[in-house]
Amino acid sequence: MELLSVSLGVYYGDFTIAAASENLTASQGRALTALRRGPAAMRALADTMTCDASNMTGIIDRLEKRGLVRREAGASDRRVKNVILTPEGERVADAIRAKMHTTHDGLDRLGAEDRCALYALLERVFTTAPTPTP
Amino acid sequence: MELLSVSLGVYYGDFTIAAASENLTASQGRALTALRRGPAAMRALADTMTCDASNMTGIIDRLEKRGLVRREAGASDRRVKNVILTPEGERVADAIRAKMHTTHDGLDRLGAEDRCALYALLERVFTTAPTPTP
DNA sequence: TATTGTTATACTCTATAACTATA
């Protein structure tokens, strides 16, 4: 119970801070984090982040404008556009993830191993794996 | 750990849903919930919700336009405006709270007593008591 | 001078609806 009160909000809050440290909003950070697992179609990304497809256009537009992702036409279905992390995007995504793992605020009383497991769990809840479209 | 993964997001998510069921955004719901404990100055509300004071103006404007809160000049300090729930505002705030306590999604495995304690805890974390200004 | 609250401005997120190009 104690653990819970300490942890609630910490992940969301820390994530927002971690993303902000790279001059990104939480949504942009989430998209980048989801893309760490590989390319994903716009539609899949929107599903992952449970937002309307039109939102993804804007979010990805801003990330693309900053050179963190790029769009690539789908091979089999030419309607599809797959979003891919650029090397710089990978760097930023990794930086966010690293910051998440070294931010202990409010989780000090957890052992390193538990905290690691905890973050893995939260990360999974936070960004479900998008389904890449071939 | 299980409990945590289940509970994370549930409170925020359920709260957003509960607020939406009253046609309110999460921020509006939070302000209303904070005001359940009594009147609060704009500044105190902004501190509670950790947002800029200028945001509170807009949020309270919208709540006031719908008759859920009203502004009242501070007695001792005439710069201050205290925000107060109207009877309708109280009804809506209570409805949100009631909905939060009857929404079990993802918390089924918790006993009623535990769930009650859990929500009390989360509610405290979610909306710290604002400091009313006399 | 410092503080409270507001206004003006700008950016982002969000959803809905209408559109295109594919399938």
Add this chain to the structure above:
DNA sequence: TATAGTTATAGAGTATAACAATA
């Protein structure tokens, strides 16, 4: 017809800066 993605539009949250009234 249905789907993927975009555009246009509108409402809400957010922060910064400038301002009036008060302390």
